[in-house]
Amino acid sequence: MGRNLKNALIALLAPLPSILLFASFNHHHHHHPIWSWCHHHPLLLVNTLFFFNINVLFWLISLIQSSNWMIDVYWTVIPVLLVHYFQSHPSSQFNLGRSRTVVGLTWVWAMRLTHSYFRREKWQWGAREDWRFTDLARQYGKNWWWVSFFAVYLIQQVFLIGVCMPMYIVHSVDTPWNIWDTFAVIMCITGIVFAYVADTQLHAFVTRNEKLKEIGNALVPNLDSGLWYYSRHPNYFGEQVWWWGLAIFGWNLGCTWVWIGAVVNTMCLGYVTVLVERKMVKLEYRAEEYKTYQKRTSVWIPWFKSSTIQVPKEKAS
Template sequence: MSGVEWGHLGWLVLTALVVAALAMAVTAAWSRRLRRVAVVDVAWGATFAAVAVVGGVVAGLLGDGSAWRRWLLVALVVVWGVRLAWHLRTRVLGSGHDDPRYEELLGGPYDEVPFSTIVTKVFVLQGVAVVVVSLPVLVGLVTSARWAWVVGLGVAVWIVGVVFEAVGDAQLAAYRRQPRSSRPPVLDTGLWAWTRHPNYFGDACVWWGLWLAGGVASGWVAGLVTLPAPLVMTWFLTVVSGARLTDRRMRGRTGWASYEARTPMFFPRPPRRS
């Protein structure tokens, strides 16, 4: 990456910060109106898509990079982000209550936590995370691919991630549609027999794939500089608001202890007998 390209990357990062800040400000107002923090889940994927689209337009105006990879990266982010936002829209807005994970994260229900704390711990944190995680995409928008085969490898990892996430979400939705009286206490079939969180694992794969296609394919320096992006996303999915919080909430449910003992939390492996 030349000095000019690094300078152009700075403009893209600034653009991403503005887009993320506007998106999270609107989402915070929406949250206050509904008295529900979980609406940020709907905005999460949509904000990534908005950052990618606006970044793609700005990068095109700056004139750097390869057009084919630029719009490939934008398309990958938009497909992932829009699917995720649409899926979570139905779940979040149709539930009538907040996600218990956020109550645990904030230390209480929405009405018992200062709004400033909610903004800082949720909306500011996630807005900054969107920009950090988007760095490989932003780099890929203003640079040419040094290794086309790495772009292909990244797309392959992205596909694995989308499949895990979409199929896992569909299997969970089908499980929840069953009457409580007749469904098993724990979903332990399909991808959920291979990992306790196939949707979170898929999410992580999507962003490791985008790191390969956008960061690493631009050169080793770009790959190292953007490495925090997939690490931050994986940290969010496993520690901050994902797998560990969900596991903590599920402990005590009938059948969970044996399911937890035989099924890995994150990385999939073949089902193991009890």
């Protein structure tokens, strides 16, 4: 069996323990006392499933394969599983229109991010792990096998459950649709579309450089067109607009603390931005160009170029 097919099979089978256990709970919770705590504590159940199925099982798979590739794929899948879990839980109550809207938006977001991931990975399952995990593995050396449980998997539970809390709130409160729901939809769709366009422009840029490298021509040092003309990380901006739009659904239903997940996720992405930019300026062929780009271009929020830096005519053309 080829590596790609084997990894695809592993990824498809990996969430089955949680899916089967939850299906059993939904079928037997009225008849078996062992399920009573699950009925009254949906968040406790989902965190238990996440801990054993994602943190422990995925970690064990990563030790066997010496790669943490699978958590990247499941960043796009877990929110879909969570929104359906909250919707179908026996204790759920919700406005049907709002529920269907959030479920639909989550599917669209997941398909966008999944497509972007596999397009970037040339449609391979597990061809490589995130470069940040590889750097951490070098940093921790022989201790990485146990550090990775916390740095790669347990931390994902905090992030994913946190940013997906609006999905729980939407399926815990039944109130009529209002103007803030409409605003949240607009924000979510804007974020998804913005991130898709930015990722597509980045993919075209990377593909072009790969072709230039194949024929021995000089690489284009920096992407400074399209949405990337106005923002150094428009894909990150679009992703954040999606999560903040989702948080508005929860806030609108009276849960002010729902912002915590979006705030933590934004702080995390801010740190990732720093890591990415440090990596950019270490590449000799693009270092000077990127430093100028940093000085003239907004980090996340799209904005006009700064006029404080004078760019030579040959580089401005």
